[in-house]
Amino acid sequence: MSNNPLPPHIDNRILQGLLTNDHATIDGIYKRLAEKIKQYVIHNNGSEEEAGDLFQETIIDIFKQAQNNKLVLTCPFDSFFIMVAKRKWLNILKKTYKKQVTNSEDVLLLHADESYAAAEAVHVEAAKEKLYREQLVQLSERCQEIIKATLQAKHQEQVAEELGVSYNYLRKKKSECLDQLVTNIRSVSHTLYNDY
Amino acid sequence: MTINSNTIILYLKGALDNTEKAAFEAALQQDTDLQEQVEVCKNLLAFEERETATSESVTALKNTLANIHPQYFKQAGEEKLPAKVVGMQSWKKWMMSAAAAVILIVAGYSVFYSGNNIVDTYGHIDTVGLVERGNEANTETKLVKAIQDKDYKTALPLAKTLTDQQPDRPLYQFYYGASLLHTKSYKESVSWLQKAVDAKALFSDKAAILLALAYYKLDDKTAAVNVLNNIQTTSEEYKNAQKLLKKMK
Numbered sequence: 460m461s462n463n464p465l466p467p468h469i470d471n472r473i474l475q476g477l478l479t480n481d482h483a484t485i486d487g488i489y490k491r492l493a494e495k496i497k498q499y500v501i502h503n504n505g506s507e508e509e510a511g512d513l514f515q516e517t518i519i520d521i522f523k524q525a526q527n528n529k530l531v532l533t534c535p536f537d538s539f540f541i542m543v544a545k546r547k548w549l550n551i552l553k554k555t556y557k558k559q560v561t562n563s564e565d566v567l568l569l570h571a572d573e574s575y576a577a578a579e580a581v582h583v584e585a586a587k588e589k590l591y592r593e594q595l596v597q598l599s600e601r602c603q604e605i606i607k608a609t610l611q612a613k614h615q616e617q618v619a620e621e622l623g624v625s626y627n628y629l630r631k632k633k634s635e636c637l638d639q640l641v642t643n644i645r646s647v648s649h650t651l652y653n654d655y
Numbered sequence: 656m657t658i659n660s661n662t663i664i665l666y667l668k669g670a671l672d673n674t675e676k677a678a679f680e681a682a683l684q685q686d687t688d689l690q691e692q693v694e695v696c697k698n699l700l701a702f703e704e705r706e707t708a709t710s711e712s713v714t715a716l717k718n719t720l721a722n723i724h725p726q727y728f729k730q731a732g733e734e735k736l737p738a739k740v741v742g743m744q745s746w747k748k749w750m751m752s753a754a755a756a757v758i759l760i761v762a763g764y765s766v767f768y769s770g771n772n773i774v775d776t777y778g779h780i781d782t783v784g785l786v787e788r789g790n791e792a793n794t795e796t797k798l799v800k801a802i803q804d805k806d807y808k809t810a811l812p813l814a815k816t817l818t819d820q821q822p823d824r825p826l827y828q829f830y831y832g833a834s835l836l837h838t839k840s841y842k843e844s845v846s847w848l849q850k851a852v853d854a855k856a857l858f859s860d861k862a863a864i865l866l867a868l869a870y871y872k873l874d875d876k877t878a879a880v881n882v883l884n885n886i887q888t889t890s891e892e893y894k895n896a897q898k899l900l901k902k903m904k
Contacts, residue, residue, distance in 0.1 A: 480716050480719050482723070485723055494727075497728070507728060507729045508728070511727075511729065514724075514727075515720055518720060522713070522716055523705070523709060523713065526712065527705060587698060588698075588702050588705075591699060591702055596826070597821070597824070600823050607703065609664065610699060610700055610703040610704075630661070633661055634660065637659070637661055637696075638660045638661075640660070640699070641692055641695050645695060648695070
């Protein structure tokens with residue numbers, strides 16, 4: 460985040476509309492931004508369908524971050540949204556080895572400096588969560604069950620009962636599964652910094 | 656004190672006793688590797704807590720997006736019934752005036768053709784989830800591309816390779832089941848699609864639609880209807896499920 464905090468922007472009300480799943484607010488976001496994102500993606504080696512995916516993902520990422528109370532806008536919502544979407548698209552292009560992104564930045568209104576850090580934070584957080592979840596589903600279903608239950612429940616005895624296993628088995632298996640997951644995540648986490 | 660990922664989780668949840676906590680923190684100060692592991696575990700806990708807290712509201716948001724999105728972006732899965740169906744019905748009408756034996760052949764073909772269309776119309780999965788477009792050389796990417804191109808003959812061996820490598824991964828089970836369905840291996844597709852449904856993943860409701868189609872093709876209407884009735888009203892697939900239920904009546 461910025462070292463020189465700016466006052467919250469009036470567009471935080473759009474975030475509130477998003478958080479309350481307000482149809483008119485969400486429709487407004489589409490009205491104002493769908494065409495811009497579509498043009499940007501199409502001009503940068505993508506298709507309309509890919510633009511649609513990107514648009515939805517961006518809304519969901521911003522929603523999640525706002526829901527965690529980690530997001531306060533200090534710039535207009537629209538430029539913030541575009542910044543997050545653009546960051547995501549650059550990452551997709553990088554991963555897919557598609558052609559280089561055009562430099563015609565005028566397609567979008569970017570570089571609202573004060574919001575760059577916040578947009579970056581939304582993107583990195585979403586990318587990190589995605590990477591963690593990808594690694595989680597690589598484990599066996601049993602391991603996934605155990606890890607999810609372990610992270611959610613407070614008492615291990617309760618977890619063992621819910622999963623229908625003995626407490627000792629759970630302890631042993633949980634350690635194995637968690638160690639495997641942490642190792643896997645660590646082995647790929649460098650991509651967060653190289654790719655995201 | 657032995658420190659593993661389990662100990663780290665207990666520490667982060669405040670479940671270690673004072674002695675263990677002091678020993679853990681002493682180790683943590685000196686061990687950068689452990690610090691990194693703690694960071695990973697901290698994120699794991701945060702993501703899980705967040706998912707528990709927000710899953711319902713994210714689902715509600717996705718439903719709103721599903722309503723608004725098609726007005727602004729082209730939908731890959733949205734397809735009208737192929738014109739050929741109408742053509743075949745007209746053809747069939749014309750044939751009504753011809754010899755009875757010919758009528759039987761055409762009617763038989765018409766039923767078969769209509770049956771295929773139901774899979775084509777409701778069985779495509781190119782909009783499922785938010786598919787990552789990865790390295791072209793990657794088997795998964797090739798598979799996703801084949802499915803997006805509706806080239807299920809190409810998709811089938813790729814999906815098989817991936818399920819052979821990782822039989823427990825729900826996404827691969829789903830792709831394999833879908834590929835089997837579209838290449839008319841209905842019986843074989845059932846078990847894979849059922850696994851994808853049971854996984855309760857992002858794509859499980861879509862898998863349920865495909866599973867219902869497989870049952871329908873196997874003439875097990877009861878099973879098909881049961882599967883469709885289990886799709887919740889809040890699901891993005893609810894409308895498709897209802898349409899299919901009407902068609903199957």
